[in-house]
Amino acid sequence: MSDADRELVRRAREGDQAAYRALVERYQRRVFSLALTLLKDRDDAADVAQETFLKAYQGLSSFKGEAGFYTWLYRIANNLAIDLIRRRGHTVREEIDEELLDPEAAQACEGLLATRLGVDPAEEAMRHELGETLERALAELPEKHRAILILREVEGLSYEELSLALDIPKGTVMSRLFHARAKMQRLLTGELSAGAEGAPVNVAGAVASKP
Amino acid sequence: MTHRASCGLDRTAVYRYRDGDLPEAERRTFEGHLGGCASCRGRLEDGDALGRLLRIRDDALGEELPKDFAAQLMARLPAAKRPGWTRLLGSWHSHRLLWVSAVAVAAALAVLVPLVVRQGAIDRRSAAENEAGLRRRELVAPPVRPQLRPRPQGMFMPSPARPGAGR
Numbered sequence: 001m002s003d004a005d006r007e008l009v010r011r012a013r014e015g016d017q018a019a020y021r022a023l024v025e026r027y028q029r030r031v032f033s034l035a036l037t038l039l040k041d042r043d044d045a046a047d048v049a050q051e052t053f054l055k056a057y058q059g060l061s062s063f064k065g066e067a068g069f070y071t072w073l074y075r076i077a078n079n080l081a082i083d084l085i086r087r088r089g090h091t092v093r094e095e096i097d098e099e100l101l102d103p104e105a106a107q108a109c110e111g112l113l114a115t116r117l118g119v120d121p122a123e124e125a126m127r128h129e130l131g132e133t134l135e136r137a138l139a140e141l142p143e144k145h146r147a148i149l150i151l152r153e154v155e156g157l158s159y160e161e162l163s164l165a166l167d168i169p170k171g172t173v174m175s176r177l178f179h180a181r182a183k184m185q186r187l188l189t190g191e192l193s194a195g196a197e198g199a200p201v202n203v204a205g206a207v208a209s210k211p
Numbered sequence: 212m213t214h215r216a217s218c219g220l221d222r223t224a225v226y227r228y229r230d231g232d233l234p235e236a237e238r239r240t241f242e243g244h245l246g247g248c249a250s251c252r253g254r255l256e257d258g259d260a261l262g263r264l265l266r267i268r269d270d271a272l273g274e275e276l277p278k279d280f281a282a283q284l285m286a287r288l289p290a291a292k293r294p295g296w297t298r299l300l301g302s303w304h305s306h307r308l309l310w311v312s313a314v315a316v317a318a319a320l321a322v323l324v325p326l327v328v329r330q331g332a333i334d335r336r337s338a339a340e341n342e343a344g345l346r347r348r349e350l351v352a353p354p355v356r357p358q359l360r361p362r363p364q365g366m367f368m369p370s371p372a373r374p375g376a377g378r
Binding site: 002017020021024025028030032033036037041042045046049050054057130131134149150152153158159174175177178180181184185188 | 220222223224227230231232257258261265266268269271272273275276277280281283284286287288317
């Protein structure tokens with residue numbers, strides 16, 4: 001945990017709400033993004049993010065500081081999002097895609113995604129089709145694969161931090177990341193091969209237009 | 212389960228390398244392998260492309276955060292904070308050992324303190340009674356004077372005052 005976080009947590013524990021607000025402002029976007037990736041609904045994601053910070057505030061005295069404050073937040077947010085999915089009667093998908101275990105199918109995709117996206121995906125990301133393609137591919141992943149992919153690729157959590165945030169052994173972290181990436185690469189490569197180029201709009205537009 | 216790439220290498224090694232999880236020696240070996248393996252290079256480039264794509268998406272998602280998110284949350288904090296006594300009860304599970312110890316100490320004090328106080332009161336009363344007894348005895352019976360030896364005649368000595376003397 002960074003010294004700045006440690007100091008803010010210490011002050012927040014003593015009842016300093018300004019210190020807690022500083023922590024909220026530091027991590028609100030990241031917690032919200034994770035929740036939105038899992039729930040695919042802006043209001044649900046905002047609710048889960050709020051509950052995450054409330055729960056963290058109420059549990060500050062039990063936070064031992066062994067992991068980063070954000071690791072702890074992600075763990076709470078991930079659990080709350082999964083609980084909400086279950087409460088809504090949706091199934092949290094647990095399956096491992098057997099197709100991924102086929103070495104020939106996996107090898108056929110190697111290097112194709114980078115080729116399809118070109119050297120600068122930022123340019124490609126401005127295309128309408130790409131935003132939607134990415135969302136469709138993410139929606140195909142089980143929630144646990146989506147979560148680990150975002151926490152690793154976007155938030156940059158180490159394997160040890162992922163293990164703490166998701167409450168899984170390090171071996172499972174490696175295996176789950178492998179499956180998540182392999183499936184995303186295969187889905188994106190397939191979609192981009194078949195997709196047509198559209199008018200340039202940003203990814204946010206595509207994401208925000210999701211129900 | 213091990214996933215072998217066409218080069219025979221465990222395919223998770225590519226990701227472990229990319230994620231900075233390979234120990235130094237393995238990292239150097241893998242870098243040596245990478246120069247001659249198009250399959251591993253392709254997987255690595257795919258990983259980089261996917262990572263960049265997800266970060267771009269995340270930047271866009273962050274814009275969707277309600278503008279007054281922090282203010283709304285802070286307004287809910289006092290309501291979320293329960294009264295002191297319920298907070299104490301709520302901390303039962305997280306501080307069970309502490310609570311059991313506190314109750315044991317309180318029970319011991321509840322037994323011991325009255326005993327000590329009572330004993331103190333008894334001691335003080337006994338001391339007071341003894342002192343009062345002594346005073347009564349002093350008033351009733353004059354203090355016993357030490358027996359003096361008979362004085363030798365003609366020797367100058369101050370005579371003790373006697374009642375009626377000097378009249």
